[in-house]
Amino acid sequence: MTNETRVIPVLELSHISKRFGPIVANDDISISLRRGELLALLGENGAGKTTLMSILFGHYTPDEGTVRVDGVELPQGRPRAAIQAGVGMVHQHFSLAPNLTVLENVMTGTEPLWSLRSGTAAARRKLLAIAERFGLAVDPDARLGDLSVGEQQRVEILKALYNDARILILDEPTAVLTNIEAERLFSTLREMARQGLSLIFISHKLDEVMAAADRIVVLRGGEVAAERKASETNKAELAELMVGHRVTRPKREAATPGEIVFEASRLTVSSGGIERLKEIDFFLREGETLGIIGVSGNGQASLSQLMSGLAKPAAGEMRLFGEPVTALDVHDLVEAGIGRIPEDRHKQGAIGEMAIWENAVLERIRQPLFSRRGIVNRAAGQAFAATIIEEFDVRGGTPASRTRLLSGGNMQKLILGRNLYRRPRILIASQPTRGLDEGAVAAVHARILEARKQGTAVLLISEDLDEVIGLADRIQAIAKGRLSAPIAAEHADPRRLGLMMSGDWTSGDGVSGEGNSHAS
Amino acid sequence: MRLERREHRPLVLVVLSPILAVVAALAIAGILIAAAGAPVLEAYGRILTGAFGTRLAATETLTRATPLMLTGLAAAVAFRARLWNIGAEGQFYLGAIMVAALGSSVLSSLPGPVLIPLLFAAGAIAGMALMLVPLWLRLRFSVDEVVTSLLLNFVAVLFVSMMIDGPLKDPLAFGWPQSMPVAEHTLLPKLIERSRLHIGLVVAIVAALLVYLLQARTVFGLQSRAAGLNPEGAVFAGVPLGRTLVKVTCLSGGLAGLAGAIEVMGVKSYVTTDLSPGYGYAGIIVAMLANLNPLGVIAAALFTATMFVGADGMSRAMGIPTYIADVTVALSLLTMLVAIFFTQYRIRR
Numbered sequence: 001m002t003n004e005t006r007v008i009p010v011l012e013l014s015h016i017s018k019r020f021g022p023i024v025a026n027d028d029i030s031i032s033l034r035r036g037e038l039l040a041l042l043g044e045n046g047a048g049k050t051t052l053m054s055i056l057f058g059h060y061t062p063d064e065g066t067v068r069v070d071g072v073e074l075p076q077g078r079p080r081a082a083i084q085a086g087v088g089m090v091h092q093h094f095s096l097a098p099n100l101t102v103l104e105n106v107m108t109g110t111e112p113l114w115s116l117r118s119g120t121a122a123a124r125r126k127l128l129a130i131a132e133r134f135g136l137a138v139d140p141d142a143r144l145g146d147l148s149v150g151e152q153q154r155v156e157i158l159k160a161l162y163n164d165a166r167i168l169i170l171d172e173p174t175a176v177l178t179n180i181e182a183e184r185l186f187s188t189l190r191e192m193a194r195q196g197l198s199l200i201f202i203s204h205k206l207d208e209v210m211a212a213a214d215r216i217v218v219l220r221g222g223e224v225a226a227e228r229k230a231s232e233t234n235k236a237e238l239a240e241l242m243v244g245h246r247v248t249r250p251k252r253e254a255a256t257p258g259e260i261v262f263e264a265s266r267l268t269v270s271s272g273g274i275e276r277l278k279e280i281d282f283f284l285r286e287g288e289t290l291g292i293i294g295v296s297g298n299g300q301a302s303l304s305q306l307m308s309g310l311a312k313p314a315a316g317e318m319r320l321f322g323e324p325v326t327a328l329d330v331h332d333l334v335e336a337g338i339g340r341i342p343e344d345r346h347k348q349g350a351i352g353e354m355a356i357w358e359n360a361v362l363e364r365i366r367q368p369l370f371s372r373r374g375i376v377n378r379a380a381g382q383a384f385a386a387t388i389i390e391e392f393d394v395r396g397g398t399p400a401s402r403t404r405l406l407s408g409g410n411m412q413k414l415i416l417g418r419n420l421y422r423r424p425r426i427l428i429a430s431q432p433t434r435g436l437d438e439g440a441v442a443a444v445h446a447r448i449l450e451a452r453k454q455g456t457a458v459l460l461i462s463e464d465l466d467e468v469i470g471l472a473d474r475i476q477a478i479a480k481g482r483l484s485a486p487i488a489a490e491h492a493d494p495r496r497l498g499l500m501m502s503g504d505w506t507s508g509d510g511v512s513g514e515g516n517s518h519a520s
Numbered sequence: 521m522r523l524e525r526r527e528h529r530p531l532v533l534v535v536l537s538p539i540l541a542v543v544a545a546l547a548i549a550g551i552l553i554a555a556a557g558a559p560v561l562e563a564y565g566r567i568l569t570g571a572f573g574t575r576l577a578a579t580e581t582l583t584r585a586t587p588l589m590l591t592g593l594a595a596a597v598a599f600r601a602r603l604w605n606i607g608a609e610g611q612f613y614l615g616a617i618m619v620a621a622l623g624s625s626v627l628s629s630l631p632g633p634v635l636i637p638l639l640f641a642a643g644a645i646a647g648m649a650l651m652l653v654p655l656w657l658r659l660r661f662s663v664d665e666v667v668t669s670l671l672l673n674f675v676a677v678l679f680v681s682m683m684i685d686g687p688l689k690d691p692l693a694f695g696w697p698q699s700m701p702v703a704e705h706t707l708l709p710k711l712i713e714r715s716r717l718h719i720g721l722v723v724a725i726v727a728a729l730l731v732y733l734l735q736a737r738t739v740f741g742l743q744s745r746a747a748g749l750n751p752e753g754a755v756f757a758g759v760p761l762g763r764t765l766v767k768v769t770c771l772s773g774g775l776a777g778l779a780g781a782i783e784v785m786g787v788k789s790y791v792t793t794d795l796s797p798g799y800g801y802a803g804i805i806v807a808m809l810a811n812l813n814p815l816g817v818i819a820a821a822l823f824t825a826t827m828f829v830g831a832d833g834m835s836r837a838m839g840i841p842t843y844i845a846d847v848t849v850a851l852s853l854l855t856m857l858v859a860i861f862f863t864q865y866r867i868r869r
Contacts, residue, residue: 308756330758340756348756353749362746363757365739374739 008071010035010198011167016065018051025051027222033200038193040213041202044242044296044463048222049202053169057089058082088160090170094152098145102138103127106159130161134192150181170201174208186212204297206235206502220244235502239295240494243465252449252471258286261426261457267316269302276302280483282476284426289458291472294501299481300461301343304430307459308340309333334363339419343430349415352404357385359403360418388417409440416447423454430461445471465494479503529863537859538809542823545852549844558838570833571826579715585825589724590779591803592817593731598772600812602748603765607669608776609800610676611650615643615777616784617680620791621688623702632705639706640781647777648770650676655769659762681793690790699791708786718786725818732814744768776800805853824849
């Protein structure tokens with residue numbers, strides 16, 4: 001590694017910017033890749049990883065910036081040029097045909113359309129030679145649909161290599177793999193790097209990035225947040241870099257929590273045959289906010305679904321207002337005064353094509369105020385929406401206008417309004433400020449703080465470190481479906497939370513007495 | 521040039537779009553009429569006189585519009601909830617055969633005022649039952665109901681053909697495969713003497729009004745629209761997705777079954793396999809032309825019936841094939857789809 005600084009990089013992305021309307025997906029990103037290097041591109045959902053790779057591969061044209069392979073600039077927006085320059089892409093969702101054999105899949109797109117002669121024999125030899133060289137054993141005549149997901153991925157990699165790829169991009173390659181398959185994949189990737197190929201893999205998993213990569217580029221909010229050698233960093237630092245710091249926002253005042261309103265013990269939630277939450281313990285108290293911090297994809301979605309009444313626990317116990325419950329049901333939650341702010345406001349929080357007033361009342365439509373004997377009281381619904389618009393400062397719409405027309409921040413205010421207009425006893429807030437601008441973030445935070453001050457028990461599930469530190473009284477970290485013991489917010493700092501998010505509970509030495517007082 | 525989503529849908533555009541779509545369809549069909557060697561405007565004039573020129577023609581048009589309103593409503597209700605019921609034709613036939621079976625059975629000793637509503641209900645239930653099969657397959661196995669409801673049409677028609685050649689065959693029909701006629705007193709009263717126009721038209725219009733109120737004013741209407749527009753959001757808001765779809769299915773299948781029942785009791789009195797000249801399929805076009813609005817269905821059904829009835833008159837007077845009516849109606853579906861698109865998007869350079 002002595003003289004390599006002067007060598008022309010195999011791949012060089014310089015000053016790439018890409019906007020989609022008002023959203024800046026990539027902002028002046030520069031990355032270079034050396035021969036024989038295994039580079040990890042680490043970042044949260046929406047950090048701009050996939051956009052960047054799509055630009056590199058010619059699926060998108062950048063607004064600014066250039067892509068160079070061996071110092072030669074690639075023409076923009078031409079995937080074929082990228083392939084010819086030796087860039088291969090392994091997609092998250094494979095681009096293979098399940099009804100064809102491995103060999104047929106690999107050959108697809110490589111043969112001239114009008115050629116009468118099929119080069120099957122030559123192709124088979126080439127494929128087997130590549131498989132041999134990198135230890136990617138497959139049966140070329142197996143039908144793709146009969147192979148396991150890990151084997152299918154191997155075929156996808158072989159296909160890229162068959163096209164003489166020297167630079168291989170893998171988009172979240174382990175998302176679909178089991179742990180053993182993932183380990184095998186990374187040993188293959190290491191072998192490929194050793195033989196002189198250059199690789200980039202996209203990931204948001206700290207473990208695998210630390211284990212496999214030579215160098216790590218962290219993306220956050222469309223920018224390069226940091227670049228680290230794997231040997232010179234650790235999981236805690238990476239977690240902190242991924243989640244990031246931002247400006248200060250309204251701060252909570254200390255308060256004495258009241259009664260326990262909800263309690264979960266050893267709760268397990270499964271979906272699709274996988275345990276998404278494993279034996280988690282937590283409780284919510286009146287006038288107190290519990291913050292759940294974690295890197296995305298560690299079980300937050302399941303926790304949010306469970307608490308919103310959309311998922312049932314497979315094992316464990318729950319107590320709501322002291323009463324044991326087996327499952328939470330949307331209707332009962334709404335009736336019991338439990339407000340829910342969903343993770344995805346466009347998909348779950350609102351129905352864009354419906355009027356604002358309809359979205360305001362949909363979850364409580366059966367209440368006598370809004371309907372009698374199945375007949376909707378439109379006047380009451382519209383008045384309710386008007387009150388929310390007024391009190392929660394929802395801008396850009398009237399009760400009758402379509403909800404889709406609201407900006408993200410105003411839509412979130414509408415959702416907050418319908419939950420908070422009558423003080424809820426519990427508020428479940430999942431990623432309440434994701435994708436909002438700073439002004440809207442401050443408005444949402446102020447509302448959540450106010451609800452807590454008035455005695456609402458708040459569960460805040462967030463990937464935003466500052467948000468959790470700013471709002472929560474107690475903090476638990478979520479990692480791989482498990483919850484850490486709670487710590488008091490006073491004892492939380494980014495470094496310590498970074499450690500907690502990395503899943504190394506043991507290093508979180510002093511669990512606060514205040515947070516722990518109930519844990520027995 | 522690129523497409524841009526409209527922020528607002530001006531009301532003028534929403535009202536004007538079906539009219540423009542029909543005009544565009546007529547203009548395109550005009551090319552075919554001209555190619556057949558006839559003056560275009562005169563041909564369209566003949567269609568109008570053929571459909572409304574005489575008292576008889578007008579009543580015939582309204583008679584034809586009646587089942588189209590009901591099958592159009594069946595499609596509109598389902599499509600609003602993103603339930604793709606393409607099986608109105610089969611549901612129509614099943615409703616019809618149910619009425620023929622019960623209306624010619626021992627039940628026919630019941631007095632008319634009891635029996636007629638009973639037969640309406642029986643026809644509707646038959647239609648519901650048939651549409652519940654695709655719904656069950658969708659909810660249980662995620663099978664696309666477009667395919668299953670469509671294919672069940674053929675099953676239903678073959679079943680009817682088996683029944684009218686078997687257990688329900690009319691022994692007095694000189695060997696023709698047709699069902700026994702329903703009892704005299706179950707025939708629907710005529711709206712106008714010495715015409716085929718019957719009280720079923722009133723039933724269809726009332727049904728349209730009721731469906732409109734149901735969608736615009738009730739919890740069910742709100743929930744079914746939410747379920748169609750954004751199932752995930754609807755579930756989050758506590759809409760019982762399965763139960764809502766079952767209700768939509770019953771309403772949609774029931775309306776199509778009712779159409780079949782009314783056609784038997786109002787027009788034919790017995791069932792043959794040509795009872796419907798594609799009312800079930802035409803109902804899809806009617807619903808689309810109406811932009812899925814139940815009140816619009818009334819107008820769209822009238823337009824479609826006008827084209828079908830008027831084309832006979834035109835064909836007789838000018839020697840143009842009556843297929844021109846089918847072509848025009850089919851074209852109006854395509855132009856309407858284009859028109860709907862342009863109410864949602866605009867072109868920007």
